[in-house]
Amino acid sequence: MGRVLIARFGRLLATLFAVTFLSFMLTSLLPGDPAVAVLGQDGIQNEELLQQVREDLGLNRPIPTRYLDWLGNALTLDLGESYINKGQDVWSDVIVARFPVTAQLAVMAVGLAVILAVPIGIIGAYREGRWQDSTTSAAVQVALSVPNFITGIFLIWLFSVQLGWLPASNWNRLGNGVVDNLKTSILPAAALASTQMAIFSRLVRADMIATLKEDYILSARAKGLSDSYILVRHALRPSSLSLMTIVGLNFGALLGGTVVIETLFAIPGLGFRLINAIYQRDILVIQGITVFVAVVYVVINTVVDLLYAVVDPRIRRS
Amino acid sequence: MANPSEPVEYPRERLSPVSTSVGTGGAAGKPERATVREVFSEMPWLVKISTIWLILVVGGAIYAKLDVAVFDGALPLQDPNLQTNNFNGATGQFGDGEPLESPSADHWLGTDAIARDTFARLVHGGWVSLIVAVTAAAFGIIVGGFLGTLVGFVRGRTEAVLMAGIDVILAFPALILLLALVSIFEVRSLTLISLVIGALSIPSYTRVARASSLAISNREFVTAARAIGTKPQTILFREVIPNVFPVLLSYAMVAAAFVVVVEGGLSFLGLSVQLPQSTWGNMINQARRDIKLNVAQVFWPSLVLSLTVLSLNQVGDWFQRRSAVRSASL
16 A cells, blocks of 8 residues: 555656646747736836746746746745736635635535435446336436536526526625525536536446446345345445546546636636636636646545545555 | 357457557547447447437537638528628628527528527537537546556555645536636636546546556456566556546536536536527526527427437447446456
8 A cells, every 4th residue: 555655656756747837838939028018008118017027937048947936936825916916916816705605616516416316327337228227218318418618508597588587697605605605606506517427427337337237245145134135225326436536537527617607607716717827818817716626626536536536445556 | 258259359369468459548549349320230229329429519610610711601501690680781781580580491400599500500519519628538538547557556655645745626516617617717618618628537537547448457368468468558558558448438428417517517607618609508698698588499499408418318328237247247
């Protein structure tokens, strides 16, 4: 186990190094003078400001030293300031302020997806090949193929425009009360969940079909245990491992995937801010959010890998 | 598990180093493989419908492009960017179109918020999805597929280094990487979007190709070819690549579904090909602002996008199942 941990940790460090370097390179890849790009329209006239930005970004030094400097700053949570919205610190005013919103959305989406996916997967496996299976499989195929922004739009159309039950925007922070927050978060979470649900339930179904053919299921039947007991206690348990892995991996991906949904529902999370930064060409904000999301994603994936090894003794030993 | 209807053709033909009848690249041109018609008749009806839908979309997109690029709008399809209620200098009158019209004989799917023909915009929008999907598949198969096949066959240090690099790129959340790359460029042309999405497609193809190449390199016919002293190069091009290729093709279908969604999302955010070029994503984004007035204008592009993704998934899944059965029966 110790050796596995060390190897995994080494790989994590290497990946983090590469990921941060890629994010850092963003400012260097910009065509033309990065200082002009960073400052945008009003900077071009202001030679003094241009010089200052060049100094800040260290543009006159070689890339490796610049990268190490930048990395050192990033490690102390100094990701620079937005040049477009003056005085806005990328770490405290953008990431710390907005990440909780995105994380809440991702957690709700994954939770909702799992709650829906497990029973759907069980039904499909238990009634394999019959109408219950074919209907749920067809629904899952559709859910898998409809992009989440389309699901989101039609959820808005149904629940906001037609029924008027829920607002289509005006996010309420969790601090403003759980019910008020739920009213604004349930639609985006559901839109995000639909694709996830499809992925999860396909996995549960396939896994359980294999499990249900095992001998111990037969012996549980022979003992006279009820079908529902067998399904949940004997068959679902081994499948929960692979479900856990894919949930973990998808959670990381969702942190990036909320971008479109946050924009659609005007949710003040990281994704919406990223898109605004892209429209404004606010380079340091783009860079900061990119590197943050990438690091969180890499770390989550590593943790999921390790958890998997901890939970499943077969992997731990090998 | 040998299937009697599938002759086990590999050893005899592939072993002969002087065999010239076998092309190196394509799965299509092999005389002993099923013809297009046979493949089509084997499909379940849902996959058949999906195939027909994909052919319609691709055909429509090519037709629309020809209409603009070659025939200068002479073919029977409306101008996708013409605002039909605009003042027309030639006739001295305003056009008779209305914004957000309902479907009619003139405008099959109605008109959008500035009175452009929705049907024409949809057909033209298919071109963007088509080009992006085809570029991604081409990049993926040619670059990623070749690299993956090569390292799966050669193994050793090259493999370790390349796959480590691939792992790092795949460690980045794909959409964030795409957005970050796209944000660098101010002018977003179709070429640029296709190239960026194409480049980002390479790693996953490399992984698929490597896995498949590893499996094939351990098969008897490759061992046999080695045993009779065939050059590794010849084995790679004659034995390994032709067997990895069908796997990559069916993967390309499923990957194309993903690429179409990604491009749709990018368009939806206004970060793909620029207006007035219509894409399904930007049509959805523009129409959603008027969703209270006219939901149909959101519905049509959403339907076309979703149906295309569904069809690609169906056909891709089917090809994957089919090639899995075929390689199991070898």
